[in-house]
Amino acid sequence: MVDNNQLREAVKKTISRDDVKYVVGYEKGTYGFQTTPCFAYKPEDADKFIFSPLCVHNLSVFPMLEEKPPLRKGEEPDKRKIGVVVKGCDSRAIVQILQEKGLDRDKVVIIGIPCTGVVDPKKLEKMFPGHIKNVEVKDDDDKFAVTVDGKTQKIQKSELIPDKCKTCEYPTPILYDILIGKEIKSNKNEDYKKVNEFEKKSLKDKWEYWEKQFDKCIRCYACRNACPLCYCKECMVDQLNPQWVRRSVNISENTAWNLLRAFHLAGRCIGCGQCERSCPMDIPLMELNKKIEKEIREMFEYEAGVNAEEKPLLAMFKPDDPEEFIL
């Protein structure tokens, strides 16, 4: 359980520094099961910051979303830092961005929160349908205490947490400047159960499954926008000449988009699950990401977002990479 007062103190201290532009964190959302990202520009703003199991967003997208307008003559660039409140998985995203040199380490102040798992808003909404008043969710050992309309219910964590939290190996942020609360050690292990099961299916069954899923895709690119690692200045789907992916929504274009999205995250995806959470059509995008993650672990013994000093997976090689055929 994270002490909100401690968090607010830390945010206040950070934003009081002269070299910090703003701090991104979570605040209570306007309705239902939501929290929203919020910004603190002044020390007073820190009072609205919270952390609860409802804080599902990955805020490490914000330093990358920063707009850099062209400077006027004689104008100095803004060199101030950005503060980010991160959970374990979010910190891996920052590590990965640092590894790719998308961001300088001294451009961010990281406020780390050890997290024991967040709530899957879709699962919670199914449990309490149509609820629009504010709901409180508290962490209580292996249960969540959900308060709806003044009544508190205790629900087993395993019923509410998303799949990514069930196998989370890094509950404590890998990289942080300030840590709120105590470090947590994970006893969970990524076993790729779903991936292994799916692999056993025949090609025909697999295609039947994915055809149904990709047929739903409306190509809103929410998965891309929510992803902390999709920060290309111009995404390949927005390119017009050459136009790799057509605008039309049909099965072959949808397949191409989803495949390319997954491939562009090969060796970079840190498994925060934002793509799947933000998908309005409930396409299980994490299954693709996990599949690649598993193959990379097996073939190249590499894990994304753990070591900022390492070289990116696809930018290096080892002479003893596994071969499928004899030369």
Next chain:
Amino acid sequence: MTEKFEPNIIGFLCNWCSYAGADLAGTSRIKYPPNIKSIRVMCSGRVDPVFILEALKKGADGVLVAGCHPGDCHYQSGNYKTNRRIKLLKKLLGELAIDPDRVKFEYVSASEGQKFASVVTEFVDELKKMGPNPLKEVKV
């Protein structure tokens, strides 16, 4: 019907080895099926997975990427990096039920005209067994 099916293959051939290998196959008058349309790239490392997907989407039944043997790359390490990339792409295609064997990565050096011919022949035979590519663009 299946006997009449002639697969379309797009070949991305590296300028320094495989393209010269294909050239050698031609000048030595080695026979191989005409199903392959070759595109010369400066290095197999130039082949972005986007190219492969675009080819499959536009109606190719198979894509062949050919580069120099390990250690022979004109740019030192291009072929090693492609190797990693193509391997991952194949795994992903397999997950999505597009037969991963539709994409092939081979090492063909400039002196291996015979190997180039046999690679293409084998690939065409395999693709004939697999049938047309399901990802082909739906024409509206």
